[in-house]
Amino acid sequence: MAEPSATAGHMNVTSAHSWVAEVVLRVLGAALQIAATWAVVHALTPEDAGVYFRGFVIALGLSALLRGKYEIYMAQHIIGRHCAPTEASTGVLLMQLGQRMLVRASLLCGVLLVVTADLDIQAPQLQRMLQIYLPFVLALPCVSLSSFLGEALRAANRTLGIVVLAYGVNLSMLLAVAFASEDASLALYSWAFLVGTLISACVAVVLAWRAFPCALSQWSRPLDRQVLEDVHAREWVGLGRGVLLWGPLGVLAVWAPAVEMAQYAVAARTALVVDFFLPALNLTGCRTTLNAGLPVPGSRALMLRHLGRALIFSSAFFLALFALAPATLSLYGMPYDAKTTVYTVLLGVQWANGVGRPAVRRAVAQWNGRRIALAVGLSAFVAVLLCAAGVTSYGALAAAAASLIGALILNSRAIAMALAD
DSSP, X not given: OHHHHHHHHHHHHHHHHHHHHHHHHHHHHHHHHHHHHHHHHHHSOHHHHHHHHHHHIIIIIHHHHHHHHHHHHHHHHHHTTSOSSOOSOHHHHHHHHHHHHHHHXXXXXXXXXXXXXXXXXXXXXXXXXXXHHHHHHHTHHHHHHHHHHHHHHHHTTOTHHHHHHHHHHHHHHHHHHHHSOTTOOHHHHHHHHHHHHHHHHHHHHHHHHHHSOOOGGXXXXXXXXXXXXXXXXXXXXXXXXXXXXXXXXXXXXXXXOHHHHHHHHHHXXXXXXXXXXXXXXXXXXXXXXXXXOOOOOOSHHHHHHHHHHHHHHHHHHHHHHHHTHHHHHHTTOTTGGGOHHHHHHHHHHHHHHHHHHHHHHHHHHSOOHHHHHHHHHHHHHHHHHHHHHHHHHHTHHHHHHHHHHHHHHHHHHHHHHHHHO
């Protein structure tokens, strides 16, 4: 009788250690995110910081458009417990689709490099900007791969992987600031971003391999034709999701001054630390955040409990960070501490996504292409339209408000579909 007790005690200790280690890694990820942002904005002028963060839009925004349909299909496959019509394991399917997505990103990267080379010859006055943004273009395949694998980990409730993947870029930014000379060119920080994305891509492959193991010999087996058709059928939904996430920021990057872009980027990167903690709490409601997710809720009462728990956690985080907003932004100094409203609105985006996450997961598992396409398309259209209409007058606030309205529309529609079903 002593043996089961000892085993149970060992499992409790292991679980406690896993939970403590995960909390430490999440806190470290949040600290690195804020520290890297602080270091960059203190090393660069607000105008140069705005130019630098526009490069993030190039790499992250384009990759979101490229990988959207693959992410949605894999999320449906993982959350829906292998509901896709294929005999391939999750690991094999993930790597095969990852290869296709990587080829797609590499082709776009090649096209952009040709355009960049042509502009370098035809418009010498753009040479400095081309040198700054070249590393962001080269980072496109790495960003696409790491983000795709990271979203697959998120679908499996391995939300810690998203935090760890951010280490590479943030550490590279910190090291670039630490070792760069005072007269270092802005391109140096861009190359540091490329190195960080390469590290993140390698880490993502390792984490995905551990979460979804598969044999190397299976990677070359052809995908089922039905799988490819299902992936391509999600093209427009994937594009709409990418536009919803990055459309307002893209409008801001093109039309607003560089200072506005820098202020928005600081507020957005700081608000993003909420996502380092909320998924772990919202998806499981307990400390065992590394375990696989629960089956898709089958009753309305259970869905209401999930939504209620998500509302409590998200609201608690929002209120706590809202109270600390002036002190948080004061860390960055002028002119970034003047955007408390923008930061608060972006915290609202995280709150909306946190509240609606259980319903969104159910909508992905119980796929209804027409209803989902309508919800995503409407959200993206409204967000981009509102941002375009207000960016010249309100700048960063217009982009933040448009993102919040788009998130509210999408998550409210997801909640309505979950409760109606």
